[in-house]
Amino acid sequence: MKPITIADVAKHAGVSKSTVSQYLNQRYDYMGEKTKKRIEQTIEELGYRPNIIARSLKQKSTMTIGVIVANILHVFSTQVIRAIEDFCNESNFHIIVCNADDDPMKEKRYIEMLRAKQVDGIIAFPTGGNVELYKGLIKVNYPVVFMDRILPEVEIPTVLLDNEKASLLAVDQLLKNGYKKIGMIAPPLSPYVTPRLERISGYKKALQQHDIPFNPNYLISSEIFELEAKINHMLTMADPPEALVALNDRVLIEILKYTKEQQINIPGDLALVGIDEVSFASFYSPALTTVAQPAFQMGKKAAELLLNRIRDKDTDDFSKIYRFEPDLIKRESC
Amino acid sequence: MKPITIADVAKHAGVSKSTVSQYLNQRYDYMGEKTKKRIEQTIEELGYRPNIIARSLKQKSTMTIGVIVANILHVFSTQVIRAIEDFCNESNFHIIVCNADDDPMKEKRYIEMLRAKQVDGIIAFPTGGNVELYKGLIKVNYPVVFMDRILPEVEIPTVLLDNEKASLLAVDQLLKNGYKKIGMIAPPLSPYVTPRLERISGYKKALQQHDIPFNPNYLISSEIFELEAKINHMLTMADPPEALVALNDRVLIEILKYTKEQQINIPGDLALVGIDEVSFASFYSPALTTVAQPAFQMGKKAAELLLNRIRDKDTDDFSKIYRFEPDLIKRESC
DNA sequence: CTGAAAGCGCTTACAG
DNA sequence: CTGAAAGCGCTTACAG
16 A cells, blocks of 8 residues: 555646645645646545655755653653643644653763754753753754753753742741741752752852851752651751751652651641642642742743744844743742 | 765765665675775764655654653653653654644644654554544554553554552452442543543442442542532532542542541541552652552553554554553552 | 665756 | 756665
8 A cells, every 4th residue: 555645646636746746835826726626636535645754855844843851750841841842733843752861871862863853953951961062053053942951051042940039939938937947958969950059059048138147057968869867867956947948849759758757747847848839739738838930831932942943043042041930839838 | 054965975985875875774794894984984074964854755764653642741641651752762763742632633633743744653542533533544554552542443452551450459448448438539431531431330340349339429420620519519418438539640639639628537537549649649648548550561561562563564463452450559548 | 895876755946 | 827857865776
C-alpha cells in the first residue's frame, strides 16, 4: 500500500504537481475554479495527505520546537510544558520533550539531536554545563529561550520568577505574624540553579531589610536525603528558629515528613511557609501558606518569545530577562 | 551562513557524496583507512551535522513517535510520558507530546498532524471519539499503542491497570479492618474511560465476593465540582457508610477537602482508601492508604510495544491487552 | 574501494 | 491560469 503522493493526485486530476502544490498552499490567486474543485475532489478521493517532511526539507522549517527540562516529573516543569504546548498548538507547532536530568552530557546530546532533526528552536532549563554549545547556537542565530535558570555567560532571553521577591514575601508574612527567628531550609546550592541562589539571597535581604541579623545556624542547605536529620538538629538546638521557609516544594515535603513524625504542631510550635505552590496545600492540616509562581504564564511567555524569534530572526530581545511576580497565598501554616 | 551539507564535506575531502554517506552510516566495510580519516577530519573541520529531515525523507523513518495524553498535568500521564521518553531515548527516538483534553476533535487534529509529520508511531490515551480514524490506521498497518483505555471496536494493543483488582484490593483492605459499610466516590462515567468503569465494577464484585449487598446509596458518581455536596449528603443520611474508597486521585482530593472542612476524623469517623498513589500520601495526617499503579512500568511497556511494532511491522500483538498489577500501600487511613 | 545517477515528496521561480 | 524543471540534503542500488 504505497502512500499517495502529490504526483498521484496530479495525475488523477489531470494537472501538474505544481498546480496541486499551489492548491495545497492555498495560493488560489490564478487558479481556475474548476481546477480547484477537481483537485479538492481528487485529494478527497485518494485520501491524500501531504508529507510534511518533504515540505520541511524544502522550506527549512519543521514547525516543531524542542523543550528540554530537567525532569518532566517536577510539577513546575509539567505546567510550563503544558503552557508551551497550548501556545504552540495555536500556531500549529509541535513540541518534542526531553529530560536532561541536570546532566550536561544528556543535555548536549539532546541539543545536537534536536538540531539534526531541524527543530525550529529550543526552550531549555539549562544545566549550566554547555555554555560553549549555547554560544555556538547564538552565533548562528539559532532561536533559543531559557527557562528558570540564568547563564550569565550567554546572551539568551530568559524567563524566570522574581525569586528574591518570593523569599521576601515569605519572610514578610512570617514577620507580620510576629515571628522573628526565621530559618530557611534549602537543597544543595549548584552554581547554575538560579532559583536556589536567588531565593537564599532574597531570604537574607529580607531579614536585613528588617534589621534582623542573619544567623547561619538558621540556614540549612543540603541533599534531600540528609534534610530530615539536619532539620532535627536545627530545631533541637538551643534557641531554635520558630518559623521556617521551605526553599522549594521538594524541601517543603521533607519538613512536613519531619513535623508529622515528631508531631510538631504547625503553626503552634513552628510556623511554615513554602515557596512553590503544592497540590495539597489547601487541604493539608494545617492548610499551607505558600508562594506560588505563575508557571503557566511563564511557559506561555517562553513559547511566545521563541515563536517570535523563529518568525523574525532579527528581534533584539537577546539577553533580556523576563521576571514574573510570585504570589503569596495565605493559609493556615502562618 | 549557509549550513554545511554532505556535498560540502565531499568536495573538501575530495571524495563523492556517496562515500561520505557511507561513512556517516558507518558502512566502513570497503572504505580505505585514509578516506575514512580524511572524511572524519573534514567533518570535524567544517562542523558538519547531518540533516536528519533529508535522511527521513529518503528512509521513511523519522525516529520520532507521538504521545497523545488527555492532559500532561495528570500525574499518571506525566509518569507514563517520562517512562516512554526514557525508553525511547535509549533507542534514539524522540517523542512529540500532545494534550487532547479528552476532546475527539483535538485528538483527531493531532493524529493527522503527527502522521503528516511522518512520526513512526503513536501512543495514545484515546478519547473514544475517533474509532473510524484508528481503524484506518490499523488498516494501513500503522503502529499504534493505547494506554489506559480500551476501545473494544478497534484492534490495538493496550496497556492498562487491572482496575478491578485495584478496587478489590481497596475493598478487601477495608473489610479486613472491620468496615462493612463501604461507599465509593467516583467522577462521571464516560463510556470510554475504562478505569472508571472497571473500578466501579470491581467495587461491586468485591462486595459480592463477600456477600455484601450493593447499596446504590453508597455509590456517588458525579462531576468534581458537585462532589463535596454529594459526599456531604451521603455521609449525613441515615445509616451512612463508615468507609470510602476514592475512585481516583482527583476524587480523593475532594474527599479530603470535605473531611478537613468538616473536621471528620480519619480513620476514626471514616476510613479511607484511595485508588492512585498521591504525592502527599505518606506525610498527610493521617497517612493515606492507597492503591498504586505501576505507571513507569506501564509507560515502558507501551514504548516497548510500539518500538517493536515499528521495527517489525509483522508482529501479531494486535488487540492484546496488557494488564498491570495494582499495589496496595497500607498506611494510616485504614 | 569509490563515484555517477536516480530518487525520496515536496516547493518555487520561471516561462508561456 | 498552468506546467516543466531544478532543487532541498540525504541514501542507495549499480557500475566499475
